[in-house]
Amino acid sequence: MRSLETRGWSMTRSDVHAGSASVRRMLAANAMTPTNLARVLVVEDEADIAALLELHLRDLHASVTRCDDGLRGLEAALGQPWSLIVLDLSLPHLDGLEICARLRLSGNRTPVLILTARSSESDRVIGLNVGADDYLPKPFGVAEFIARVRALLRRLPTNEDNLQRWRIGDLVVDAMRRDVQRGHEHIALTSREFDLLCFLVRNSGKVFNRAQLLNEVWGFSNDSYEHTVSSHINRLRAKLESDPARPRYLLTVWGVGYRFAEH
Ligand code: CA
Numbered sequence: 001m002r003s004l005e006t007r008g009w010s011m012t013r014s015d016v017h018a019g020s021a022s023v024r025r026m027l028a029a030n031a032m033t034p035t036n037l038a039r040v041l042v043v044e045d046e047a048d049i050a051a052l053l054e055l056h057l058r059d060l061h062a063s064v065t066r067c068d069d070g071l072r073g074l075e076a077a078l079g080q081p082w083s084l085i086v087l088d089l090s091l092p093h094l095d096g097l098e099i100c101a102r103l104r105l106s107g108n109r110t111p112v113l114i115l116t117a118r119s120s121e122s123d124r125v126i127g128l129n130v131g132a133d134d135y136l137p138k139p140f141g142v143a144e145f146i147a148r149v150r151a152l153l154r155r156l157p158t159n160e161d162n163l164q165r166w167r168i169g170d171l172v173v174d175a176m177r178r179d180v181q182r183g184h185e186h187i188a189l190t191s192r193e194f195d196l197l198c199f200l201v202r203n204s205g206k207v208f209n210r211a212q213l214l215n216e217v218w219g220f221s222n223d224s225y226e227h228t229v230s231s232h233i234n235r236l237r238a239k240l241e242s243d244p245a246r247p248r249y250l251l252t253v254w255g256v257g258y259r260f261a262e263h
Helices: 013-019 021-030 047-059 068-077 097-107 122-129 142-153 191-202 210-219 221-241
Strands: 041-043 062-067 084-088 111-115 134-137 165-168 171-173 181-182 183-185 249-253 258-261
Touching: 021 142, 041 047, 041 068, 047 062, 047 084, 047 142, 062 068, 062 142, 068 258, 084 142, 097 111, 111 142, 134 142, 134 210, 171 191, 191 249, 191 258, 210 221, 210 258, 221 249
Parallel strands: 041 062, 041 084, 084 111, 111 134
Antiparallel strands: 165 171, 171 181, 181 183, 249 258
């Protein structure tokens, strides 16, 4: 039986199909409504990994379409609405970074989770800079993959969220259109900046520390990433506040964290 250990998966193929059924059931039991009926595009040219991803995504009740080529992956990504795109970086014909960049240039904001054997800091930063929502270096464990997928799918607007539109001072935050306006000006936010803003606005007045925000908006907890929250808050302030040094909306609660001004 061929082991997938070398690819970073701590399971053999037989585990995946039989022995680990209880683990899969346990992970799937945690799948909540947002993953139901989610449509996931997996662009991955390594058949073993693609099959494994598909198996675990189906356990989350997602429907899965696989593509093993970069050009066809881009075509599929642009051609249909998806809940999530899982994108390998090294692909035949078109690199994953290029796919992600072209998607975002076209205005497509589908959440993208990048998978890659490259794990250097610069690749991670490049991945996030071209508009990927999250980045998972290979090797990674199944539980981590599922946690990231669930976090990204949780960010899809529910029916209730779809109707939400908040007017706060001179800001209008429209969850359905994922649009923010200040006065008559549309403010360009990255996908993650928008999610962070939406989370804080939805919970106006409540204080969150950086670890909580990382967990709620990014879907994972890791001390070494907490500075990411601060840098996103700073960027949001620069875009939304008329005086970022004296914020009116995104308030710091010293020694604790951040809150959005009550409205
Ligand atoms: Ca590859």
